[in-house]
Amino acid sequence: MNFMTTDRSYNCPVCHLTLSLADRDKDGYTVCPVCGAVMAIVISNGHILPVVHAVENKRSQLRFRLHSILTHFSIGTMPIAIIASVIAFITELAFIPVWHNFDRAGIMMVFVSLIAGLITFLTGVIDWKKRYRGRPYLQISIKVKLSLLLVVVCTGALLLHGFSTTSTTISVTYLIYFSLLNGAMAVYTVLGNIGGKLVYGK
Numbered sequence: 733m734n735f736m737t738t739d740r741s742y743n744c745p746v747c748h749l750t751l752s753l754a755d756r757d758k759d760g761y762t763v764c765p766v767c768g769a770v771m772a773i774v775i776s777n778g779h780i781l782p783v784v785h786a787v788e789n790k791r792s793q794l795r796f797r798l799h800s801i802l803t804h805f806s807i808g809t810m811p812i813a814i815i816a817s818v819i820a821f822i823t824e825l826a827f828i829p830v831w832h833n834f835d836r837a838g839i840m841m842v843f844v845s846l847i848a849g850l851i852t853f854l855t856g857v858i859d860w861k862k863r864y865r866g867r868p869y870l871q872i873s874i875k876v877k878l879s880l881l882l883v884v885v886c887t888g889a890l891l892l893h894g895f896s897t898t899s900t901t902i903s904v905t906y907l908i909y910f911s912l913l914n915g916a917m918a919v920y921t922v923l924g925n926i927g928g929k930l931v932y933g934k
């Protein structure tokens with residue numbers, strides 16, 4: 733029974749995407765978000781058996797993939813913020829006066845990442861409502877929670893260091909700020925990974 737992965741998860745028999753018992757609709761069916769297989773879930777001898785009944789072949793495909801396009805602004809600017817922060821720290825340590833410029837550039841990138849992230853989140857919710865018909869997929873609820881975490885982390889980083897006028901990079905506050913940026917990057921990676929699986933499959 734190698735199709736079982738965990739107690740509550742199983743693989744779509746058609747495209748092998750990992751799905752969860754939590755993905756079931758109110759009527760008890762699950763529609764695979766990637767291949768559109770409509771499944772009834774049978775529990776037999778403790779094993780999860782997805783039984784394919786039909787395939788949802790009429791599915792709205794948004795003309796402009798705004799979510800996939802916009803996500804690159806939020807993911808792409810965060811590494812620049814991290815690199816600028818490292819250069820700011822090194823140059824301030826070396827008493828090179830350009831450190832402040834790099835610091836400000838990094839903060840600006842965090843700001844861009846946050847704003848782009850918020851717009852990306854909204855387009856993602858529209859995609860979910862239209863393309864995936866608002867079905868209760870575990871992946872999407874994880875993405876929503878991680879997105880909210882991301883907003884908290886980026887806002888926290890900006891409040892901590894970004895809006896400070898007497899900032900220095902040689903401080904514990906800056907270390908926390910830098911850690912938050914790296915934390916945000918890790919969350920972006922997980923979000924992108926889940927999103928990629930929903931678009932391209934496993």
Ligand SMILES: [Zn+2]
Nearest residue numbers: 744747764767
């Ligand atoms: Zn599938």
